[in-house]
Amino acid sequence: MRALILAGGEGSRLRPITHTNAKQLIPIAGAPILFHALEAIRDAGITEVGIVIGQTGDEIRAAVGDGSTWGLRVSYIPQDAPLGLAHAVMTARDFVAGQPFLMYLGDNVLLEGLKRFVDEFERTRPDAQIFLARVPEPERFGVAVLDGDRVVRLVEKPTSFVSDLALVGVYLFDDSILEAADTLEPSARGEYEITEAIQWLIDQGKVVRAEMVSAWWKDTGRPADLLEANRVMLSTVRPGIEGEVDDRSTLEGSIRLAVGAKVIRSELRGPVAIGPGAVIEDSVVGPNVSVERDVRIMRSSVEDSIVMEGCQIVDVHGLATSILGRNVEVLHSGAGGVHRLVVGDQSRVELY
Numbered sequence: 001m002r003a004l005i006l007a008g009g010e011g012s013r014l015r016p017i018t019h020t021n022a023k024q025l026i027p028i029a030g031a032p033i034l035f036h037a038l039e040a041i042r043d044a045g046i047t048e049v050g051i052v053i054g055q056t057g058d059e060i061r062a063a064v065g066d067g068s069t070w071g072l073r074v075s076y077i078p079q080d081a082p083l084g085l086a087h088a089v090m091t092a093r094d095f096v097a098g099q100p101f102l103m104y105l106g107d108n109v110l111l112e113g114l115k116r117f118v119d120e121f122e123r124t125r126p127d128a129q130i131f132l133a134r135v136p137e138p139e140r141f142g143v144a145v146l147d148g149d150r151v152v153r154l155v156e157k158p159t160s161f162v163s164d165l166a167l168v169g170v171y172l173f174d175d176s177i178l179e180a181a182d183t184l185e186p187s188a189r190g191e192y193e194i195t196e197a198i199q200w201l202i203d204q205g206k207v208v209r210a211e212m213v214s215a216w217w218k219d220t221g222r223p224a225d226l227l228e229a230n231r232v233m234l235s236t237v238r239p240g241i242e243g244e245v246d247d248r249s250t251l252e253g254s255i256r257l258a259v260g261a262k263v264i265r266s267e268l269r270g271p272v273a274i275g276p277g278a279v280i281e282d283s284v285v286g287p288n289v290s291v292e293r294d295v296r297i298m299r300s301s302v303e304d305s306i307v308m309e310g311c312q313i314v315d316v317h318g319l320a321t322s323i324l325g326r327n328v329e330v331l332h333s334g335a336g337g338v339h340r341l342v343v344g345d346q347s348r349v350e351l352y
Contacts (some may be wrong), residue, residue: 001118003041004096006088007034007106008054008079023054024106025063026226026323027308029233030256030273030290032063034106036233040069045115046102050075050095052088084191086181089173095173105169109229111216111236114170120211121172127206128177128198131168133213141166142195143209151208154195156187165210167195168217176206223323230306231288234271245273253287275309283313 007024024034043047049072053060054076057078067074079091089096121129130151132144143163145153154161171194180197187193198351201345202208218229221291239254243261257263260276268274269286284301285291291302292309300316310327313319319330 001046001100001102001122002048002050002096003102003104004089004092005037005049005051005104005106006085007056007060008052008082008088014115022059022063024278025056025059027290027292027306028109028226028230029237030258030275030292033109033229034064035070036109036152037104037106038064038067038072040110040114042070042072044102044118045156046118047071048073048075050077050092051106052077052079052092054082081233084187084189085194086184086192087195088195089177089194090181090192093178096173097178099171100174103171103173107221108169109218109233110168110170110213111232112214117170117172117211124209124211125174127174127201128208130173130198130210131170131213132165132210133168133217134164134230134304135166136164138162138166142193143167146276148212149209149211151198151202151210153202154199156189156193156195166265168213176201182203225322226306227288227304227321230290231271231304234273234288234290237271237273239270243276243278258293269303 007022025032049065049067051060051074053076057076061076064074075095077092077095079088102114117131130144135141138161139157139159142154142156143158144151144165145163145168146165180200181192184192185198187196194300198208216232218225237254237256239256241255241257242259243257245251245263246265248265249263249267251268255268255270256273258274258276259303261274261278264281266280266282268285272286272289274280274291275295277294278291279296282299283297285297286303288304289302289307291307294309295307295311297313300313300319302319304315304320305322307324308326311324312329314331316330324330
């Protein structure tokens with residue numbers, strides 16, 4: 001079995017962060033979202049991976065390389081435009097033809113991993129296997145109607161209630177999905193919908209099974225989703241202190257402090273992940289904060305936030321539920337108050 005990761009989307013709902021970052025490379029819990037997917041695929045026993053890339057392809061190639069970091073063999077499949085999930089499958093025809101494959105949306109995070117689902121597919125060998133979770137906003141997703149564990153109907157982003165069982169961004173197919181995709185015309189959204197391709201399989205009498213996702217899952221399409229994913233994944237991070245902590249600092253809870261990081265006269269409240277070269281001085285950081293490499297936080301307090309590489313936060317009290325892009329400066333807060341920011345790369349914000 002091979003794996004196909006879709007990483008060609010532009011992440012319009014995450015702007016301004018995605019004006020200068022591939023959304024799949026936004027870090028949560030100390031690692032890009034895409035890296036969590038690669039780890040899950042490796043742990044499921046799959047070694048051949050194709051990554052569908054678009055405008056941010058160079059950035060993704062630079063970050064992932066040949067996949068050897070994860071013990072994988074990675075190929076890159078350029079997609080001319082993000083015209084839907086089924087279009088991505090058609091673009092990857094040469095990579096997936098002739099064998100079953102797992103398709104993983106590169107901005108999804110699945111806490112329980114993939115091995116159980118891959119094993120179940122191998123045991124039952126349906127034509128397709130989808131993954132479902134109950135959601136409060138089914139209109140944001142493709143949804144499924146079931147008869148037992150068999151899927152009888154799929155609807156993409158329904159305008160009226162059909163089901164609250166949303167398709168999680170992981171699919172298992174045999175290559176009959178290619179035949180299904182070839183029958184499609186662009187939808188009203190101008191995309192080739194994977195839900196319509198799967199519905200074609202159902203209509204042709206193919207076996208399409210559903211598996212319920214029992215653990216936490218998130219499509220990280222919005223800033224609030226990223227912050228939730230960061231909180232959940234931080235709770236799973238293995239703690240370890242490899243950096244420097246002076247005797248006037250206190251650490252509470254689960255802390256991961258990377259090599260070269262320094263904590264000076266500060267308090268860390270886990271779960272917290274601090275990247276290489278970061279300096280925390282006269283500050284309170286946490287809980288639920290991911291700090292990337294070469295960040296400086298001085299005389300400030302930060303909680304429930306993602307702080308990307310090279311940021312400086314100075315004299316800011318009450319920074320919370322925030323996402324700061326690379327090399328952002330946030331400076332000079334007055335006393336009191338809570339500040340919530342979503343700031344793109346290379347920005348400077350002064351708070352009074």
